[in-house]
Amino acid sequence: MAELIFTGNELLKGNVLNTNSHWMAKTLTSLxxxxxRMVVIEDNIDIIAETLQESxxxxxxxxxxxxxxxxxxxxVTLEGVAKALRKPLQVNSDALKMVRDRYTLAEKAGLLKINESEKLMVKMASLPAGASPLANPVGAAPGVMVEHANTTIFSLPGVPAEMKAIFSYSIIPWIKPxxxxxFHAERTLLVTGVAESRLAPIILDAMAKVSGTWMKSCVQGSGKSEICMSTTATSEDEANKRVEDAYNMITGKIREIGGNVKEGHDKT
Amino acid sequence: MAELIFTGNELLKGNVLNTNSHWMAKTLTSLxxxxxRMVVIEDNIDIIAETLQESxxxxxxxxxxxxxxxxxxxxVTLEGVAKALRKPLQVNSDALKMVRDRYTLAEKAGLLKINESEKLMVKMASLPAGASPLANPVGAAPGVMVEHANTTIFSLPGVPAEMKAIFSYSIIPWIKPxxxxxFHAERTLLVTGVAESRLAPIILDAMAKVSGTWMKSCVQGSGKSEICMSTTATSEDEANKRVEDAYNMITGKIREIGGNVKEGHDKT
Incomplete structure (x- = not known):
C-alpha cells in the first residue's frame, strides 16, 4: 500500500496540471x-513534516x-522529511558526487559557473541522516530513499522527466523483488444505450461474484458509460481469469437489457 | 483559503487524470x-468523514x-459528509424535484424506466440535514452546499462537465459577493540561456522587494526555465502593478547575466 505526497505552490495555484500523480498511480497499480491517498501541499517545511507524519x-x-x-x-522537501523523522540533514558524499558531475556538464555547456554553485550543490546533496541518494539520469537533484519502521520513503523531483527516470531506473528495480x-490485470468496456443507474446493480452483482475485482462505471454523458474492471492476484493466470469472468458476466447482462458493449476506452 | 477533496478509486488507480483539481485550483486562484491543500481518497465513508474532519x-x-x-x-460522499458533521441524511424535496426532472428526460430518451429508478433518485436527493442542493444543468446529481462553523462545504460530482457547470452557475455567484x-494578476516568463540555479537569487531578491507576490522557477530542461509570478491584491491596479514591477525587475536582472527572456508559457 502506498501514499503519495506532491509539493508545489504551482500545483495549488493551478499553474501546472499534476500529471505526475496520474503516472505514479498507474505505474504503482500495474506493479x-x-x-x-494522494495529497498536494505547499512547499513548506512544517506542512511537509506534519503531512509525512500523518502518512x-x-x-x-x-x-x-x-x-x-x-x-x-x-x-524544502528534504528539510520536511528530516523534520518528520527527527533526523539531521547531512551532506552525503555519493549525492554530492552525483550533483557535482551534473554541474560540471552544465558548466561546460556555459549555463553556470561551478565555483558560484558550491552552496547549491551542497544543498541538493544534504539528505536526512541514514538516507541514500538515487541517481538522476536527466537532472541535477538526486532522488532520496530512507526507511522508517516498515515504511520506505522515496523523495523524487517534481519535473516529470526526472521523476519518471528515477522511478523507472531506481525505484521499480528496488521494489519488484x-x-x-x-500481478495486475484490467479491462475497460464502453457501454451505450443504457443509463449509468441501470448498470449499478449489474456491476454490484459481478463484484459480489468475482472476488477481489474492482469495477466502476464512470458517466461519459449522453448515455455512454465506461466500466473499468481491475484486479491484483498472486498469479498472472488468476488475474487474467478474474477480469475475463467479470467481462463476460457484465457484457452478457448489459446485452440482456438492450445495451451495446465494446472493449476499450472512449478517447474524449 | 480553500481545501479540496477528490474521491475516486479511478483516480488512485491512475485510470483517470485528475483535471478537476487543475481547473478548480486555477479558478479559485483567479477569484x-x-x-x-488537495487530497485524493477512496470512495469510503469513514475515510471521507475523517479527511473532512481533519480539513x-x-x-x-x-x-x-x-x-x-x-x-x-x-x-458515498454525502454519507461521509453527514458522518463528519454528525448530521443525518434527509431527503431534500428541492433536490428530489431536480433529480426527478432529469430522470423524466432520460426516460423520454429511452435510457431508463423511471419507476425502476425511485430508489436511485431518493439516494441522490438525500442530503445532510441543513444542506441545500445546487442545480446541475448537465447531469442528474445536484451539487450540495452545507455550512459548518465558519466553513462552507460544497460537494460536486466528479464528472468534469457537471463539476464545472455547478461551480460556474452556483458556486462562483455565491462566493463572489x-x-x-x-483581485488576482499573474505573468509568466520563459527564460533561456541560464541555469535554474542562477535564477534563484534573482527571484528571491524580487520577492523580497515586491511584497505579496509569489514567484517560482520551474525547470523545463535543456537550459530553459519558466518563471511564474502571481499576486492577489485589494485593487486591480495594485495587483497589476505588482506583477509589472516583478516582471521588470526579473527581466532586467536576467538580461544582465546574459539570459534571454520572453513572455508566456512554453507549451510542451
Whole structure:
C-alpha cells in the first residue's frame, strides 16, 4: 500500500496540471501496489513534516514524495522529511558526487559557473541522516530513499522527466523483488444505450461474484458509460481469469437489457 | 483559503487524470482564493468523514469535494459528509424535484424506466440535514452546499462537465459577493540561456522587494526555465502593478547575466 505526497505552490495555484500523480498511480497499480491517498501541499517545511507524519501513522509500505528537491529557495522537501523523522540533514558524499558531475556538464555547456554553485550543490546533496541518494539520469537533484519502521520513503523531483527516470531506473528495480507475487490485470468496456443507474446493480452483482475485482462505471454523458474492471492476484493466470469472468458476466447482462458493449476506452 | 477533496478509486488507480483539481485550483486562484491543500481518497465513508474532519480542524473558508454524488454503490460522499458533521441524511424535496426532472428526460430518451429508478433518485436527493442542493444543468446529481462553523462545504460530482457547470452557475455567484475585494494578476516568463540555479537569487531578491507576490522557477530542461509570478491584491491596479514591477525587475536582472527572456508559457 502506498501514499503519495506532491509539493508545489504551482500545483495549488493551478499553474501546472499534476500529471505526475496520474503516472505514479498507474505505474504503482500495474506493479500490484494499491495507492490509498494522494495529497498536494505547499512547499513548506512544517506542512511537509506534519503531512509525512500523518502518512507514516497509517503505516503504508511506501510513501513517495514528488517536488522540492532542486536548488531554489522553496525546495524544502528534504528539510520536511528530516523534520518528520527527527533526523539531521547531512551532506552525503555519493549525492554530492552525483550533483557535482551534473554541474560540471552544465558548466561546460556555459549555463553556470561551478565555483558560484558550491552552496547549491551542497544543498541538493544534504539528505536526512541514514538516507541514500538515487541517481538522476536527466537532472541535477538526486532522488532520496530512507526507511522508517516498515515504511520506505522515496523523495523524487517534481519535473516529470526526472521523476519518471528515477522511478523507472531506481525505484521499480528496488521494489519488484520485494513485492512477492502480485500481478495486475484490467479491462475497460464502453457501454451505450443504457443509463449509468441501470448498470449499478449489474456491476454490484459481478463484484459480489468475482472476488477481489474492482469495477466502476464512470458517466461519459449522453448515455455512454465506461466500466473499468481491475484486479491484483498472486498469479498472472488468476488475474487474467478474474477480469475475463467479470467481462463476460457484465457484457452478457448489459446485452440482456438492450445495451451495446465494446472493449476499450472512449478517447474524449 | 480553500481545501479540496477528490474521491475516486479511478483516480488512485491512475485510470483517470485528475483535471478537476487543475481547473478548480486555477479558478479559485483567479477569484483570489488561496488553495492550501488537495487530497485524493477512496470512495469510503469513514475515510471521507475523517479527511473532512481533519480539513475542518484547519478552519478553511471553503472545502470543496468532487466525486461520489451519483447513483452507484460507491457514490458515498454525502454519507461521509453527514458522518463528519454528525448530521443525518434527509431527503431534500428541492433536490428530489431536480433529480426527478432529469430522470423524466432520460426516460423520454429511452435510457431508463423511471419507476425502476425511485430508489436511485431518493439516494441522490438525500442530503445532510441543513444542506441545500445546487442545480446541475448537465447531469442528474445536484451539487450540495452545507455550512459548518465558519466553513462552507460544497460537494460536486466528479464528472468534469457537471463539476464545472455547478461551480460556474452556483458556486462562483455565491462566493463572489462574499469575498470582499480580491483581485488576482499573474505573468509568466520563459527564460533561456541560464541555469535554474542562477535564477534563484534573482527571484528571491524580487520577492523580497515586491511584497505579496509569489514567484517560482520551474525547470523545463535543456537550459530553459519558466518563471511564474502571481499576486492577489485589494485593487486591480495594485495587483497589476505588482506583477509589472516583478516582471521588470526579473527581466532586467536576467538580461544582465546574459539570459534571454520572453513572455508566456512554453507549451510542451
Amino acid at each position: 500490484g501496489i494499491e495507492v490509498k 507514516l501513522s497509517r503505516e503504508p509500505d511506501f510513501i513517495i514524495t514528488s517536488g522540492g528537491l532542486g536548488p531554489t529557495y522553496d525546495d 520485494r513485492l512477492g507475487n502480485a | 483570489g482564493i488561496e488553495v492550501k 475542518l480542524s484547519r478552519e478553511p473558508d471553503f472545502i470543496i469535494t468532487s466525486g461520489g454524488l451519483g447513483p452507484t454503490y460507491d457514490d 462574499r469575498l470582499g475585494n480580491a
